[in-house]
Amino acid sequence: MTTACETLRWDAVRLSAWSEPLLARVESALSEWVGVDAPVLLGDAMRYAVLDGGKRLRPLLVLAASEAVGGHAEAALRAACAVELIHAYSLVHDDLPCMDNDVLRRGKPTVHVKFGEADALLAGDALQALAFELLTPDGTSISPAVQAMLCRLLARAAGSQGMAGGQAIDLASVGVALTEAELRNMHRLKTGALLQGSVEMGAACGNALSPQTLVALRDYGAAIGLAFQVVDDILDVIADSETLGKTAGKDAASDKPTYVSLLGLDGARAEARQLLAQALEALDRSALADTGALRALAHMVVDRDR
Amino acid sequence: MTTACETLRWDAVRLSAWSEPLLARVESALSEWVGVDAPVLLGDAMRYAVLDGGKRLRPLLVLAASEAVGGHAEAALRAACAVELIHAYSLVHDDLPCMDNDVLRRGKPTVHVKFGEADALLAGDALQALAFELLTPDGTSISPAVQAMLCRLLARAAGSQGMAGGQAIDLASVGVALTEAELRNMHRLKTGALLQGSVEMGAACGNALSPQTLVALRDYGAAIGLAFQVVDDILDVIADSETLGKTAGKDAASDKPTYVSLLGLDGARAEARQLLAQALEALDRSALADTGALRALAHMVVDRDR
Numbered sequence: 001m002t003t004a005c006e007t008l009r010w011d012a013v014r015l016s017a018w019s020e021p022l023l024a025r026v027e028s029a030l031s032e033w034v035g036v037d038a039p040v041l042l043g044d045a046m047r048y049a050v051l052d053g054g055k056r057l058r059p060l061l062v063l064a065a066s067e068a069v070g071g072h073a074e075a076a077l078r079a080a081c082a083v084e085l086i087h088a089y090s091l092v093h094d095d096l097p098c099m100d101n102d103v104l105r106r107g108k109p110t111v112h113v114k115f116g117e118a119d120a121l122l123a124g125d126a127l128q129a130l131a132f133e134l135l136t137p138d139g140t141s142i143s144p145a146v147q148a149m150l151c152r153l154l155a156r157a158a159g160s161q162g163m164a165g166g167q168a169i170d171l172a173s174v175g176v177a178l179t180e181a182e183l184r185n186m187h188r189l190k191t192g193a194l195l196q197g198s199v200e201m202g203a204a205c206g207n208a209l210s211p212q213t214l215v216a217l218r219d220y221g222a223a224i225g226l227a228f229q230v231v232d233d234i235l236d237v238i239a240d241s242e243t244l245g246k247t248a249g250k251d252a253a254s255d256k257p258t259y260v261s262l263l264g265l266d267g268a269r270a271e272a273r274q275l276l277a278q279a280l281e282a283l284d285r286s287a288l289a290d291t292g293a294l295r296a297l298a299h300m301v302v303d304r305d306r
Numbered sequence: 307m308t309t310a311c312e313t314l315r316w317d318a319v320r321l322s323a324w325s326e327p328l329l330a331r332v333e334s335a336l337s338e339w340v341g342v343d344a345p346v347l348l349g350d351a352m353r354y355a356v357l358d359g360g361k362r363l364r365p366l367l368v369l370a371a372s373e374a375v376g377g378h379a380e381a382a383l384r385a386a387c388a389v390e391l392i393h394a395y396s397l398v399h400d401d402l403p404c405m406d407n408d409v410l411r412r413g414k415p416t417v418h419v420k421f422g423e424a425d426a427l428l429a430g431d432a433l434q435a436l437a438f439e440l441l442t443p444d445g446t447s448i449s450p451a452v453q454a455m456l457c458r459l460l461a462r463a464a465g466s467q468g469m470a471g472g473q474a475i476d477l478a479s480v481g482v483a484l485t486e487a488e489l490r491n492m493h494r495l496k497t498g499a500l501l502q503g504s505v506e507m508g509a510a511c512g513n514a515l516s517p518q519t520l521v522a523l524r525d526y527g528a529a530i531g532l533a534f535q536v537v538d539d540i541l542d543v544i545a546d547s548e549t550l551g552k553t554a555g556k557d558a559a560s561d562k563p564t565y566v567s568l569l570g571l572d573g574a575r576a577e578a579r580q581l582l583a584q585a586l587e588a589l590d591r592s593a594l595a596d597t598g599a600l601r602a603l604a605h606m607v608v609d610r611d612r
Binding site: 035037038039040041042043046089090093096097098099116117118119121122124125126128129130131132133135136137138143144145147148149151152154155156158159160161162164165167168169171172 | 341343344345346347348349352395396399402403404405422423424425427428430431432434435436437438439441442443444449450451453454455457458460461462464465466467468470471473474475477478
């Protein structure tokens with residue numbers, strides 16, 4: 001079990017040292033796998049949507065979870081990339097005029113601004129398919145059971161009872177007064193499902209985990225999934241567009257319910273600390289020897305607003 | 307090996323008798339699996355896009371191929387539904403204003419006309435995820451190897467080197483003079499990949515097929531995949547909107563290259579007969595005992611224009 005002391009040793013420097021080589025591997029794999037043999041414009045749009053951008057939080061969660069359970073390295077790398085492709089496709093579609101109509105993402109023109117709406121739509125569709133293709137390679141030492149499990153977890157996290165479902169609830173909630181439970185349910189699906197899925201996919205790269213460990217990792221994923229959105233809502237209020245890399249203050253402007261509008265800024269911050277505590281407590285009961293990276297990532301998620 | 311005589315016995319009546327119970331099973335499974343636990347509007351849009359519509363050619367191809375190889379029945383039913391979900395999502399996205407801007411599909415308002423563009427976009431996205439979820443059930447007698455193989459085949463057929471890639475080429479080809487080889491490549495991806503994938507997925511439900519059989523079934527799928535599009539182009543010219551259930555004459559109106567514009571009506575018909583012959587020849591060398599349903603489906607694809 002990781003102690004409080006050990007957590008302290010995972011400061012920002014150590015997290016960087018741990019994550020840098022992993023991020024380099026993810027970037028290199030994405031660059032090798034995304035849009036390479038696709039028809040020209042489509043391939044360009046897919047690569048533009050995926051490469052050179054984002055903090056890669058989801059891939060890091062996959063890799064940290066896999067590392068904690070001694071998972072299969074190639075399976076974890078593929079799962080890390082697959083999750084990132086689902087995240088990237090959701091951003092491309094979310095930015096379209098019929099959704100959020102955003103023109104700026106990570107400080108660059110959004111995919112449809114650069115490539116047109118039709119190619120942006122298709123690039124998103126193709127990225128989703130590619131995610132499942134990456135999880136099911138031919139001629140590999142990744143067992144079919146792990147491949148099938150990774151597809152199952154990703155499909156559930158991305159679909160109508162996961163991310164897409166949460167986006168649909170979000171759409172229907174503009175201008176609607178949500179209770180805290182309804183807001184939490186929306187975000188549990190919209191943002192939380194894929195973050196939790198990342199942790200579960202990392203765990204699925206390991207072998208014969210105890211139910212206790214699986215449940216603990218799932219709970220960890222659920223807590224940081226929700227914490228991520230709470231912090232996002234806080235950032236939307238306090239950060240300017242430059243820091244955020246996207247248009248700030250959009251949620252309030254579009255009359256969307258947020259944790260800040262519901263709980264106030266201090267209440268939202270308290271909620272984020274509470275979720276962080278839940279995540280760390282889940283790791284305590286995971287019975288895993290080394291959860292340092294997972295702990296550090298949980299802190300990173302919550303401390304983004306500093 | 308199926309003889310010419312045996313093929314003759316598979317007339318329209320026998321094809322109906324074979325397909326009717328299978329179609330009923332597919333409809334019932336789709337109704338049970340699609341959009342049921344999704345947030346209300348999203349679930350409604352998913353079901354509207356999938357249920358009560360279409361000839362279900364792709365599911366029939368999956369089931370016929372699986373039957374020919376003695377495949378796992380539940381795997382085949384799931385694969386049949388998964389392929390239809392990919393087809394359905396592609397129609398929903400294809401009909402959007404930024405793509406074909408179609409308002410009529412199978413004689414009904416298109417999904418975005420009925421539910422709005424945002425929910426149509428999300429419904430398509432969620433249908434794609436659901437396809438992979440259906441292929442990877444928990445607690446089933448479908449082996450993980452078959453589950454993983456089905457995901458692999460479907461992802462490739464749907465993605466940037468399959469259907470989505472073909473659509474991107476199609477987008478880029480409006481008003482462009484294509485050669486016959488370029489047109490064929492576009493359709494091999496846009497329509498052919500998923501039809502061929504249907505046959506391959508059906509075959510993947512079987513066990514330990516010989517390379518000879520696999521190659522023959524793949525060739526069969528490729529031939530009818532292309533034949534389908536040739537006939538589609540013919541129908542677009544000769545049928546009226548009522549028969550077609552969608553807006554007729556659109557391709558010519560939008561200045562898209564077609565087999566008819568390239569080969570003329572008679573040339574296109576000759577091409578379709580030629581592809582039918584190729585499909586039947588492939589079945590002859592498949593070494594499978596009973597290919598009657600696959601033969602009848604090939605005839606059905608090509609004889610749609612009568």
